[in-house]
Amino acid sequence: MQSRIRRAGGFAAVSLLALAAPWTGAAVAVPFAIVAGLAAFVVREGPVFELFARPGDRRDRRLNGLAGFALAATGLGLFATLPRVTMPVRVYAAAVILLAFGNLGTQAVRSITDDEFAHATAFVIVGSLAGVGAQVAVAVASTTPIAPPGFVFIAAVGALAAALLRSMLLERDDPLVMIAVALLSWLFVEITPEMTVEGIVLALGVTIALGYVSYALGTASVPGMVTGVLLGLLTIVLGGVGWFVVLIAFYAIGGLASKFRFEEKTTRGVAQENEGARGSGNVLANSAVALAAVVGYAATGHLSLPGVVFSVAFAGAVSTAMADTLASEIGGLYDDPRLITTLEPVEPGTDGAVTLHGELAGITGAGLVGVLAAIGMPVGDPVAGGALVLAAGVVGMTADSLLGAILEGGRIGNQTVNFLATLTGALAAAAGSVWLP
Known part of the structure; x- marks a missing residue:
């Protein structure tokens, strides 16, 4: 275990070589390229090899992990410092450093406990702090203004995204994660609206607290919890409190519905797998479209579509997810189900x-969901907008059943069906938005 920490x-x-970017410009890629070359072609044994070698590296007698990490940092360093490229150097430095320090935090905690929740928490906390520190260091070195809310938001989003990706990928895939x-x-630097320190702290506090509650109640696995916290944070910052209420209502009610009379559902063979705890794949299948909609709403200044199209699309996607979840979790408790295509x-x-x-x-x-959207989201006329969201949810729920009857099982899986629904x-809500008053 100590070797992993080292x-x-x-x-x-x-x-930390990434912190040199404000002074060196594109030359920041040089030290990383040298590290990559040494790791791939020169260092075959000795203390340096033993320090950086992963199990597969010893078999290949090559520091593949270090070489891949350094090559990814090399490419990003060139990309962030080339003329006409607008990626902020602080984003580059934060991505490289938060990943490495997040891994360090995870390994330190892993030496104490095998609890998966503690490992993910350590990665996010240490990675976020390292990401903030990297951005501050770059800002000081380049004499640019320090913006605490934006720095914290980018670091938190980066750490949560990295933790999620690492839960789905292998350690050797860290270059892709970076x-x-x-x-x-x-x-998110390009589209995120102005934030206050109080706003970002409140957003982080609320989403993390609710994420922990979902994990503690067993309605989400650790990867599912991380995914939910990330999506919740992006929703509350990019959309607003009303958007977040709509999303969290689905998470809460859908999660509790999965647990409702769970033993009976297990006996009937209709219970959610993993004892009702939703994983990252399930959360993303139900929320990826909503996330794309809230990102589109935040980017309306760069697009030609009005914001109401994205707001009703967001609500329509969540309405569908809520309707489908309740239909499955409640309907599965009753006898005499019929196939939607033939009614047999x-x-x-x-x-x-x-x-x-x-x-x-x-x-x-x-x-x-239609009522919550009408109250707290920009859906045009509240009555018409709420009715549109309700109708979109029913359309999406029906599409889910049709896709399940026609395609699910042999051709596509349940998560793909949920995403398409x-x-x-x-899309139904977005199309209907043209008739909103």
């Missing part, structure tokens, strides 16, 4: 099966 510390030390975090952070009786849990109780529960869920609901 290795992570070595990577963290190498990552590049993805840098590009994602760059996007089928076994409970059959893809594309519907029940009267499930449909009513789904419509109720879509209606609740929320996309249908979002």
Whole structure:
């Protein structure tokens, strides 16, 4: 275990080379390129090799992990410092450093406990602090203004995104994680509205607290919790409190619905896998379209579409997710389900099966999202906008059942069906927005 901590510390030390970018410009790529060359072709044994070697490196007698990390930092360094490229140098430095220090924090905590929640928490906290520190250091070196809210937001988003990606990828994929975090952070620097220190602290506090509650109640796995916190943070910052209320209502009600009479659902073979705890794939399948909509709303200054198109698309996607979840979780408790395409009786849990109780529960869920959107989101006329969101949710729920009956199982999986259904609901709402008063 100590070797893992030392290795992570070595990577963290190498990552600090990114702080030279304000002084060196494109030449910041040179030391990283040298490190990559030494790791790939020169260092085959000795203390340096033992410090940085991962298990696979010893087999290949080459420091592949260090070489990949340094090459990714080399490419990003060139990209961030080339003329006519607008990626801020602070974003580049933060992406490189938060990943390395987040890994160090994880390894330090891993030496104490095997708890997965503690590992993810350590990565996000240490990575966020390192990301803020990197941005401050770059700002001081380049004599640019220090913006605490923006720095904290970018560091937190980067650390959460990196933690999520690392939960789905292998350690050797860290170069991909670094590049993805840098590009994602760059996007949010360009579109994020003005924030206050109080606003960003409140957003972080609320989303982290609710994320922990979902994990503690068993409605989300650790990766699912990280995904939810990331999506919640982006929603409250890029959209607003009203948007966040709509999203969190789905998370809360959908999660509790999954736990409702869980043992009975297990007996009937219709229970959510992983004891009802939703993973990152499930959260993303239900929320990716909504995330794209809130990002589009924040970027309306760069687009030709009005903001109401994105706001009703967001609400339509969440309405669909809520309706489908309640229809499945409540409908699965009742007998005599029928296939939506033929209305023939089928076994409970059959893809594309519907029940009267499930449909009513789904419509109720879509209606609740419609009410919340009408109250707290810019959906045009509240009555018309709320009704549109309700209708979009029903359309998306029906699309989910049709896709389940026709395609699910042999051709596509449940998560793909959920994604396509929320996309249908979002598009239906967006198309209907042209008739809003």
